[in-house]
Amino acid sequence: MEQEVVSQTTLETMHEQLRALTQLQGLSRKLNASLSLDQTLDAVIDAAITICRTDRAAISYFDEAGELILIRHRGLSAQYVENRRLSRREPSLIALVEKGLPGIVEDVEELAGISPNYEYWKAEGVRSIVTLPLVSEGAVFGVLGAGSREVRRYSEVEIDAMTILATEAGAAITNARLFEKLKEANRAKDEFLATLSHELRTPLTPIMGWVNVLKDLKKLDPLLAEGLEVIERNAKQQAVLINDLLDLTRIISGKIELFREATDLVSIAKAAAEQIRPQAGDRSIEVATDLPPIAVTCDLDPLRIQQVITNLLGNALKFTPEGGRIELRLHGNERGEGNALLEVIDNGLGIEPAFLPHIFERFTQAHGSLDRRYGGLGLGLAITRSLVEMHGGRISAESAGIGLGSSFRVTLPVGMPAPLTETAGNRETSLSSKNDESPDDLGLRLLVIEDSQDARNVMELILSTYGCDVETASNASDGIKLAVEHKPHIIISDIGMPGLDGYEFIRRIRATPGLENTPAIALTGYAREEDREFALEAGYDAHLAKPADLPRLLSLIRRLTKGE
Incomplete structure (x- = not known):
């Protein structure tokens, strides 16, 4: 009989151990699968409740004053959460804090007259408590606790399992908190860059306008x-x-998104060559092209590939002396097979053999930081390589040495093009695009909202010369009033403005009877891809980065007002 009792006890212990082990294994999988702080806290709470066979558990952090701040809980009343006050001197926590040991209270009646929280525990129906330290780098930063409605003695298995749980939880919570700080730092960096872009681009608008x-x-x-x-x-x-x-910052953070569509490489190469010809002509540099007579169609992002070709041509132009020669070649398979080969060849400065392996590295320039003959930040070729590789292509550079010119080769896969996406179709056209069509005969009423007086004045002047009746406002609130009063054919608005920003402005316009369908362009210094997406989601029909190319702006006005 005694042996049967022992066997039964052993069997129950084994079942208890198995349950605890299963829970800990499940927790490990969850913690390894996520760095989300919320998911980590929830997983730890779930595990504590299961291991201790209770319905309430909590995680708290110590603040600078030594008070425990409740971070996550399950099964506790709002009144308890509001009134609970625990400090490092709480009797049930002293051993935990000072020695890093579990704090076990089998019956809270033991704390009557000792703990200031006794009445709260009693009112909550908590009769027994187990608390364990959450440790990071040897220091206790918080507490994992579970409570039961019954007076009970926690088993060795439960205490051991909770100890393991607290150890894993301490490390996981620390990592998740660090990850949250890193994300917050990245958010702050992104916001800074967006603001920097806005502040640097806005002054360029009146400069280019005038x-x-x-x-x-x-x-x-x-x-x-x-x-x-x-x-x-x-x-x-x-x-x-x-x-x-x-x-560069978008590439590093993986935030550049390609909008692939059926694209003719020949047309893009021609446009890129035409873009640099005026600058080349100023220095008597010949820009020659060797392009196929028929289209070479690829599945790629046309804006980004034109950026690649323009960067390479611009780099060649920078290092080619007056009277030199640059050639752009394209070899492709018109049947849509294999690779297309782009080459940019110049007879300019050339590249030192020792520098050639580093030519595509960030912030790297062949000449020292004090030699500013050629300017730039050493980013263009690094960005070019990243964009090529994002398309599944390769880029290489060759040079026989100083004074012997250089050649850059880009290979891009020629494949069946993907269907044009709606997002890609809404994108802005190339900076080099020219369109002589303008709204000069349309008699348009335009509303411009721009907080920069210089930019506002020059936009009013330019648009007026194209036969438009232009109203302007320096802030969103005045812009809404003018929109209601004048019913413009099209609205052009900045995003970063005092008071209401451009996003809230367009939301209110879209909610105003009679203005719901008025075409609107966001003309802004916030030029990231996510800024464009925010603008379109808020209700704008198009997004243009400052300083906008005038033909592009005029073409877009015409297209939106004609419903094209």
Whole structure:
């Protein structure tokens, strides 16, 4: 009989151990599968309740004053949560805090007259408590606790399992908290970069706007014309540097998204060559092309591939002396098989053999930081390589040495193109695109909301010259009033503004009777891909990054007002 009792006890212990082990294994899988702090806390609470066979558990952190702050709980009343006050000197926690040992109270009546929380525990129906330290780098930072409605003695198996649970939980919670801090730091960095983009791009809008206005004058003094060319060239270079910085951060964080569509590489190569010809002509540099007479269609992101080709041509232009030659070649299989080969060849400065292996590294330039003859940030080729590789392609560079020119080769897979997506179709056209169509004969009423007075004034001037009746506002609230009063054919709005931002502005416009379908363009310095998505989701029909190319803006106005 005694042997049967022992065997029964042993069997129950084994079942208890198996249950605890199963729970701990399940917890390990959950903790390994996620760095989410919320999911980690929930998994630990679930495991504690199962191991201790109770219906309530809690996780708390110590604050700087030594008070326990309840972070996550299950089965506790709102009144208890509000009134509970635990500190490091709480009798049930002293051993836990000072020695890192479990705190076990088999009957809370033992704490009558000793613990200030006795009455709260009693009112909550808690009769027994087990608490364990949560430790990070040798220091107790919190407590894992479970409570029962019954006076009970917690078994060795339960205490051992809870100890293992608390150890795993301490490490997992620490990692999850660090991950949350890292995400928060990344969010702060992204917000900073977005703000930086806005602040750097906004001044370029009036600069480029006035350049366009003055260049349209019939009679222009030669010296003034030369000055305008210098201003325009440097403003565009500033925009390129801003784009490079933002592209690099997006690439590093994996936030660049390709919008693939059926694209003719020949057309893109022609557009890229035409884009640099004016600059090349200023220095008597020949830009030659060797392109197939028929289309070479690939499944790729046209804007990003044009960026690749433009970067390579711009790099060649930078390092080719006056009177030099640049050639753009394209070899492709018109049957949609194999790879397309792009080559950019110049007879310029060339590349030192020792530097050639590092040519595509970030922030790397062949010349030292004090040698600024060629400018730039050392990002263009690094970005180019990343964009090529994102398309499944390869890029390489060759040079026989200094003074012997260089060649860059890009291979891109030629495959069956994917269908055009709605998102891709809504994207902005290339910076180099030209469209002579303008809204000059449409008699449009335009509303421009822009907090920068300089940008607002020049936009009003430019759009007025194209036959538009332009109303302007310096903030969203005034913009809403003007929209209701004048019923514009199209709205152009900034995003970052004092008071209501551009997102809330368009939401209110879309909720205003009579304005629900008014076309709206977000013209903003917030130029990240996610900024474009935010703008479209908020209710804008299009997103343009400052400083917008004038032909692009005019073409977009015409397309939206014609319902195209």
